[in-house]
Amino acid sequence: MNTESKSRSPVVDPASIPQRRLYTGLTMPAVGLGTFGSDHVSPSQVAEAVEGAAAVGYRHFDCASVYGNEPEVGAALEAVRRNGINREELWVTSKLWNDKHAEDDVIPSCQQSMGDLRLKYLDLYLVHWPFPNFHLPGCDVSSRSADSKPYIHADFMKTWRKMEELVDLGLVRHIGTSNMTIPKLKLVLRDSRIKPAVNEMELHPHFQQPELFQFVVENGIHPIGYCPIGSPGRPERDRTPEDTSPTEDPVIVKIARAHGIHPAVICIKWAVQRGQTPIPFSINHYRANLEGGAGDPLTGEEMHQIAAVDRNCRLIKGQVFLWKEGQTWEDLWDIDGEVTPA
Numbered sequence: 635m636n637t638e639s640k641s642r643s644p645v646v647d648p649a650s651i652p653q654r655r656l657y658t659g660l661t662m663p664a665v666g667l668g669t670f671g672s673d674h675v676s677p678s679q680v681a682e683a684v685e686g687a688a689a690v691g692y693r694h695f696d697c698a699s700v701y702g703n704e705p706e707v708g709a710a711l712e713a714v715r716r717n718g719i720n721r722e723e724l725w726v727t728s729k730l731w732n733d734k735h736a737e738d739d740v741i742p743s744c745q746q747s748m749g750d751l752r753l754k755y756l757d758l759y760l761v762h763w764p765f766p767n768f769h770l771p772g773c774d775v776s777s778r779s780a781d782s783k784p785y786i787h788a789d790f791m792k793t794w795r796k797m798e799e800l801v802d803l804g805l806v807r808h809i810g811t812s813n814m815t816i817p818k819l820k821l822v823l824r825d826s827r828i829k830p831a832v833n834e835m836e837l838h839p840h841f842q843q844p845e846l847f848q849f850v851v852e853n854g855i856h857p858i859g860y861c862p863i864g865s866p867g868r869p870e871r872d873r874t875p876e877d878t879s880p881t882e883d884p885v886i887v888k889i890a891r892a893h894g895i896h897p898a899v900i901c902i903k904w905a906v907q908r909g910q911t912p913i914p915f916s917i918n919h920y921r922a923n924l925e926g927g928a929g930d931p932l933t934g935e936e937m938h939q940i941a942a943v944d945r946n947c948r949l950i951k952g953q954v955f956l957w958k959e960g961q962t963w964e965d966l967w968d969i970d971g972e973v974t975p976a
C-alpha cells in the first residue's frame with residue numbers, strides 16, 4: 635500500500651523544482667519519477683505511485699514500452715489531467731525497445747506508447763539501447779539471442795532517421811539516446827540532422843561517469859541519470875559480487891545523518907546539484923525524493939566529498955546484449971575509446 639500523501643495541493647510547489655533548459659529552449663523538471671517496476675512492483679502499484687507523485691508535485695515521468703505498464707501509467711496520467719494538471723505542465727518520456735529498431739517499426743512503436751500513455755505527443759522519446767538485440771524482459775543475464783548484433787552505426791542511423799521523423803511529424807518534442815558511449819555519440823552527433831537532446835545513463839555517487847558526463851554537457855546534450863540511488867530493489871539476477879551500494883557509503887551516510895534525511899535523498903540532492911536529472915523509482919519514498927531535490931542544497935564541501943566516493947561501479951552491465959562468445963560486459967561500453975569492433 636502506498637504510504638504517500640495524495641492531497642490535491644502539492645506538497646512541493648512544481649515551480650520550486652529546478653528546471654533543465656534543453657537546446658530547443660523548452661524546460662524539463664530536474665527530478666523525475668522512474669516507472670520500471672521490474673519483477674517486484676506491479677503495473678497497478680506503479681500507476682498508483684504516478685498519481686500519488688503528481689499529487690505531491692512531480693511533473694516528470696520516465697516511461698518505456700518494455701516496462702510493461704504503459705497502459706496503467708497512461709490511465710494514471712489521464713486521472714492526473716482530470717484532477718486539473720494540464721498536459722503542458724507534464725513531461726513524459728518513453729523509449730523504443732530493442733526489437734523495434736527496424737525502420738518500419740519506429741513510428742508505430744512510438745504511436746503504440748503514445749496510445750498506451752493516452753497522450754497526443756511525447757516530450758521525449760529515446761532509443762533505449764544502441765543494440766537491436768531482443769531478449770525477453772526478466773530473462774537471466776546469461777541469456778543470448780541467436781541473432782544478436784554489435785552496434786552498427788549505419789543501422790543505428792536508419793533508426794535515428796525515423797526518430798527524427800517523429801519530431802517532424804509533431805509526435806515527439808525531443809529525441810534522445812540511452813546507454814551510449816562517447817565513441818558512439820561522436821558518430822551520432824556527426825551524422826544526425828536532429829541531434830539527441832538528452833542521453834539517459836546510469837549515474838549515482840558510485841558511478842559518476844565523469845568523462846561521459848562532461849562530453850554530453852559540452853555537446854549540449856542533457857544527462858538524465860538512472861539508478862540514482864543505486865537501484866537497491868533490482869533483482870538478484872542483475873547483481874554481481876563486486877557491486878557496491880551508494881546508500882551504504884560511509885561518506886553519504888555521514889552527510890545524511892548531518893541533514894537528518896535518508897542517504898537515498900542525499901543521492902538525489904547530489905544529482906540535482908551536479909547538473910544531471912535523476913529519475914528515482916519509488917512507490918514508498920517519492921515525496922522525500924522530490925522534497926530533497928527541490929530543497930536546501932548540499933554544501934560545497936559535501937559535494938566535494940561525494941565527488942571523491944566514485945567507485946566506477948556500473949550496476950546495469952547489459953550482459954544480455956553481448957553478440958558473440960568470449961566477450962565480457964565491458965565490450966558493450968567501448969572502454970578502449972572506440973566502438974568495440976564486430
Ligand SMILES: NC(=O)c1ccc[n+]([C@@H]2O[C@H](COP(=O)([O-])OP(=O)(O)OC[C@H]3O[C@@H](n4cnc5c(N)ncnc54)[C@H](OP(=O)(O)O)[C@@H]3O)[C@@H](O)[C@H]2O)c1
Pocket residue numbers: 667668669670671696697762812813834835859860861862863864865866867868896898899913914915916917918919920922923950
Ligand atoms: N534507460 C535505461 O536503460 C534505464 C535503466 C534502468 C533504469 N531506468 C529508469 O531509471 C529509473 C530508476 O532506476 P531504478 O529503479 O533501477 O533504481 P533507483 O531509482 O536507483 O532505486 C529505486 C529503489 O530505491 C528505493 N528508494 C527510492 N527512494 C528511496 C528513499 N528516499 N529512501 C529509501 N529507499 C528509496 C525504492 O524503494 P520504494 O519503491 O520502496 O520507495 C526502489 O527500491 C527506473 O525506474 C527507470 O525509469 C532506465
